[in-house]
Amino acid sequence: xxxxxVGQRRSWSARLAWAAAAVVPxxxxxxxxxxxxxxxxEHGFREGSILDVVRRTRTGRLLWxxxxxxILSTVVTFVIGLPAAWxxxxxxxxxxxxxxxLLIVPFVLPxxxxxxxxxxxxxxxxxxxxxxxxxxxxxxxxxNAAVVIRIVGxxxxxxxxxxxxxxxxxxxxxxxxxxxxxxPALAPALWSAAAIVFLFCFTSFGIILTVGGPANPxxxxxxxxxxxxxxxxxxxxxxxxxxxVAVVALIVTTNVLERRTQTGGTARPRSLxxxxxxxxxxxxxxxxxPASIFLLVPLGVLLERxxxxxxxxxxxxxxxxxxxxxxxxxxxxxxxxGNSLWAASAACFAAVVIGGLASVLVVHRRxxxxxxxxxxxxxxxxxxxxxxxxxxxxxxxxxxxxxxxALIPLAQALVGIPFVIRSVVPALRSxxxxxxxxAAVLGASPRKVRMLVDGPVAVRALLVGAAFSFxxxxxxxxxxxxxxxxxxxxxxxxxFRLLSHPGEALQGQAMALGxxxxxxxxxxxxxxxxxxxxxxxGW
Amino acid sequence: MSSSTFSTRAGAFALSLLLTxxxxxxxxxxxxxxxxxxxxxxxxxxKLPDAIAADTxxxxxxxxxxxxxxTHESFTPSKGIFDSFTRETGIQVExxxxxxxxxxxxQAVLTAGNPVGDVLFGIDxxxxxxxxxxxxxxxxxxxxxxxxxxxxxxxxDDLATPIDVGDVCLNYSKSEFPDGKGAPVGLDDLKxxxxxxxxxxxxxxxxxPGMAFLLATIATYGEDGWEQYWKDLRANGVKVTNGWxxxxxxxxxxxxxxxxxxxxxxxxxxxxxxxxxxxxETPNIGVVADSCFRQVEFAGILRGTKxxxxxxxxxxxxxSPTFQSDIPLSMFVAPVNPKAEIPAEFEAHATExxxxxxxxxxxxxxxxxxxxxxxxEIVLR
Numbered sequence: 027x028x029x030x031x032v033g034q035r036r037s038w039s040a041r042l043a044w045a046a047a048a049v050v051p052x053x054x055x056x057x058x059x060x061x062x063x064x065x066x067x068e069h070g071f072r073e074g075s076i077l078d079v080v081r082r083t084r085t086g087r088l089l090w091x092x093x094x095x096x097i098l099s100t101v102v103t104f105v106i107g108l109p110a111a112w113x114x115x116x117x118x119x120x121x122x123x124x125x126x127x128l129l130i131v132p133f134v135l136p137x138x139x140x141x142x143x144x145x146x147x148x149x150x151x152x153x154x155x156x157x158x159x160x161x162x163x164x165x166x167x168x169x170n171a172a173v174v175i176r177i178v179g180x181x182x183x184x185x186x187x188x189x190x191x192x193x194x195x196x197x198x199x200x201x202x203x204x205x206x207x208x209x210p211a212l213a214p215a216l217w218s219a220a221a222i223v224f225l226f227c228f229t230s231f232g233i234i235l236t237v238g239g240p241a242n243p244x245x246x247x248x249x250x251x252x253x254x255x256x257x258x259x260x261x262x263x264x265x266x267x268x269x270x271v272a273v274v275a276l277i278v279t280t281n282v283l284e285r286r287t288q289t290g291g292t293a294r295p296r297s298l299x300x301x302x303x304x305x306x307x308x309x310x311x312x313x314x315x316p317a318s319i320f321l322l323v324p325l326g327v328l329l330e331r332x333x334x335x336x337x338x339x340x341x342x343x344x345x346x347x348x349x350x351x352x353x354x355x356x357x358x359x360x361x362x363x364g365n366s367l368w369a370a371s372a373a374c375f376a377a378v379v380i381g382g383l384a385s386v387l388v389v390h391r392r393x394x395x396x397x398x399x400x401x402x403x404x405x406x407x408x409x410x411x412x413x414x415x416x417x418x419x420x421x422x423x424x425x426x427x428x429x430x431x432a433l434i435p436l437a438q439a440l441v442g443i444p445f446v447i448r449s450v451v452p453a454l455r456s457x458x459x460x461x462x463x464x465a466a467v468l469g470a471s472p473r474k475v476r477m478l479v480d481g482p483v484a485v486r487a488l489l490v491g492a493a494f495s496f497x498x499x500x501x502x503x504x505x506x507x508x509x510x511x512x513x514x515x516x517x518x519x520x521x522f523r524l525l526s527h528p529g530e531a532l533q534g535q536a537m538a539l540g541x542x543x544x545x546x547x548x549x550x551x552x553x554x555x556x557x558x559x560x561x562x563x564g565w
Numbered sequence: 566m567s568s569s570t571f572s573t574r575a576g577a578f579a580l581s582l583l584l585t586x587x588x589x590x591x592x593x594x595x596x597x598x599x600x601x602x603x604x605x606x607x608x609x610x611x612k613l614p615d616a617i618a619a620d621t622x623x624x625x626x627x628x629x630x631x632x633x634x635x636t637h638e639s640f641t642p643s644k645g646i647f648d649s650f651t652r653e654t655g656i657q658v659e660x661x662x663x664x665x666x667x668x669x670x671x672q673a674v675l676t677a678g679n680p681v682g683d684v685l686f687g688i689d690x691x692x693x694x695x696x697x698x699x700x701x702x703x704x705x706x707x708x709x710x711x712x713x714x715x716x717x718x719x720x721x722d723d724l725a726t727p728i729d730v731g732d733v734c735l736n737y738s739k740s741e742f743p744d745g746k747g748a749p750v751g752l753d754d755l756k757x758x759x760x761x762x763x764x765x766x767x768x769x770x771x772x773x774p775g776m777a778f779l780l781a782t783i784a785t786y787g788e789d790g791w792e793q794y795w796k797d798l799r800a801n802g803v804k805v806t807n808g809w810x811x812x813x814x815x816x817x818x819x820x821x822x823x824x825x826x827x828x829x830x831x832x833x834x835x836x837x838x839x840x841x842x843x844x845x846e847t848p849n850i851g852v853v854a855d856s857c858f859r860q861v862e863f864a865g866i867l868r869g870t871k872x873x874x875x876x877x878x879x880x881x882x883x884x885s886p887t888f889q890s891d892i893p894l895s896m897f898v899a900p901v902n903p904k905a906e907i908p909a910e911f912e913a914h915a916t917e918x919x920x921x922x923x924x925x926x927x928x929x930x931x932x933x934x935x936x937x938x939x940x941x942e943i944v945l946r
């Protein structure tokens with residue numbers, strides 16, 4: 027490009043590049059979310075009057091309960107997760123890679139396992155809290171602590187700790203330094219994580235039905251009840267709209283808070299602090315304890331059940347899994363694992379590409395914020411709405427892809443993308459502007475600046491998001507349960523098949539398969555995190 | 566997808582967002598329907614499609630056709646079951662699955678006329694009328710239906726074909742009631758003090774066996790008595806879960822849990838033996854024969870299919886002795902075709918229910934929504 031009018035050309039080509047980058051996430055959001063959801067809501071409203079529905083479905087009470095249980099769950103999740111985020115994000119904790127990988131496991135556990143784990147705990151403490159709001163809150167914290175630990179911990183490891191140390195040296199107490207220096211610096215990540223956890227709790231389905239019991243319905247479970255059990259699409263659509271309005275309001279608010287609290291501080295990967303004194307040892311252990319209990323209890327219950335065999339313990343159920351044939355309910359474990367890994371890889375890839383592109387737009391283009399909000403909304407949208415929406419929307423000839431296998435990873439990517447964005451955006455925003463300027467002054471082109479300066483920071487954050495979207499897909503969150511799917515068993519559908527028949531062999535095999543799933547998810551996370559380039563240090 | 570449909574839909578969507586945002590505030594009115602059921606409704610659609618004639622099916626060349634069979638996750642026939650069928654007819658059967666029977670039916674209603682597949686299997690008598698009424702199916706009468714008992718031919722205008730039959734029954738733990746001693750013998754017993762806090766059942770709004778059990782109580786005690794029955798059950802400490810798994814596996818513990826009586830299936834003892842680990846010869850659970858509600862599962866040809874004749878041949882096959890004989894041990898329900906062979910294991914442990922409780926699909930459809938709302942009011946609030 028040795029043409030004289032370089033400046034003009036560059037802005038032209040730059041504009042074109044931005045537009046090209048924007049097409050993919052925007053098209054994805056419109057085609058796979060806005061269009062299906064719009065279609066199903068329109069379908070519902072053709073069937074009945076909104077007013078009548080709102081009157082009948084106790085909407086006010088539902089919205090109130092759904093909201094406060096989600097707020098309470100988010101708070102408890104932070105109480106459990108934040109100390110662990112500090113330890114994992116800033117201290118040289120032994121085996122932290124493995125701990126971090128394990129933390130993702132609750133995400134793939136079937137709700138029946140989480141429910142069983144809770145019951146075991148309630149039995150030990152001699153309190154039957156099953157089917158109570160408290161049980162819902164604990165279960166939510168169990169599942170979502172990982173979100174706080176990884177998103178906040180990841181950001182924490184990027185913070186320059188010199189200002190905090192300076193404050194301490196100047197005589198500030200630990201509490202004051204935390205409150206006035208560390209927390210404000212962390213705020214963007216805190217808001218990011220809070221938004222995700224809240225949305226997950228707001229639209230939580232399996233936990234509400236199983237742990238919460240029949241007397242604690244939320245908007246999400248009521249949408250399902252009206253659409254799936256009663257075939258009343260008008261009522262379901264009305265509730266879906268209420269859910270959307272609430273979710274959009276929340277996302278816009280947290281989005282503003284996340285940006286307002288951005289201090290423009292410096293981010294450079296810092297080295298972890300070694301644990302030297304006894305006091306530090308105690309502090310780190312105490313910080314990790316609640317999260318560890320929340321992680322180990324469900325895992326322990328799962329393992330115990332998978333090994334318990336005819337009054338004693340043994341590997342009988344695992345041996346049964348490794349056979350290649352059995353009753354008709356039997357799914358060869360290798361097939362199910364293969365299918366699951368394939369779908370999860372595809373979903374993860376889609377989420378990383380789309381989420382990654384979107385993150386760059388969000389940070390560098392003002393209109394990117396709208397995209398940010400838009401791509402978060404699927405996380406707060408009922409799985410029934412999206413799944414049924416796709417059935418209504420994608421059935422128009424000539425292309426009927428409603429029963430296509432490809433729809434499954436794409437629907438899962440909808441849930442994975444927000445994780446990618448919420449991990450990458452705060453990290454990118456925190457890149458020290460001076461570093462960018464220095465690079466530019468030294469002659470780097472804007473593109474090169476982004477590659478050299480933003481690149482390493484972004485990749486690390488991207489992998490945090492990738493790990494989540496992979497795990498979500500392995501555990502089959504979201505819309506996929508309400509799509510029709512070709513007969514291709516995945517680990518969760520095989521477990522479902524085993525669990526829905528009497529017979530302890532099937533129960534045991536399901537638990538063994540669940541353990542395999544847990545190990546698989548932890549291993550995948552380790553592998554995903556190994557993918558990062560060598561120059562990225564720390565987290 | 567054309568761009569014009571998209572923009573109108575998106576517009577409708579935005580409009581509905583605005584409308585509802587304005588409307589929802591402060592509406593918490595609680596009035597519920599009274600739970601009175603009317604007369605049975607007609608289960609035929611407003612416009613009945615032309616039936617697929619048996620002789621056109623016989624004459625049709627179906628080589629190279631692929632038929633999509635839409636069903637639920639519990640459809641688990643033996644591997645290769647369709648092989649002989651494919652050899653004979655040249656039809657490939659592709660199975661696509663929905664989560665459960667509820668999703669299956671609501672998805673079929675949602676896509677009525679523009680179906681995801683060609684044949685649907687897995688709509689039961691509690692949902693049947695809703696499906697047929699909403700125009701999901703095309704009439705077809707397989708020749709083999711003549712062999713099937715009249716009591717199972719529940720679909721109006723041949724809109725669906727019965728395939729299997731099972732019973733939802735009270736199950737009890739044999740460790741709690743050895744050889745059935747002291748176990749309940751009918752619905753009435755559950756009100757007794759001796760069964761206080763012993764019974765766990767499923768929410769009829771979220772679970773098929775739960776729905777069947779509610780219908781059993783309504784059929785037994787009538788419009789005037791069933792509400793009081795459930796009030797008594799509540800006073801006696803009935804526990805309600807949302808799903809069968811939680812009730813059967815967790816609360817009932819497969820026969821060794823905290824609760825000793827559960828709503829499950831007449832065939833539960835069969836699965837309990839077939840899938841015992843380590844292997845046992847006798848089941849740990851018993852069945853209360855006088856508490857059973859009959860569930861019949863149907864297959865139907867989806868309206869809008871491009872391959873009506875091939876789809877009809879698949880329905881014929883589902884009713885054939887080959888498929889029917891596979892049903893008992895693969896899906897733990899009984900075949901409807903008397904020509905099917907019943908495996909010894911099934912015969913030995915399944916409880917034959919001579920006189921099950923029944924209700925017609927039209928009655929169920931007429932009462933269902935109001936009953937479940939009243940039930941929720943009585944049992945959960």
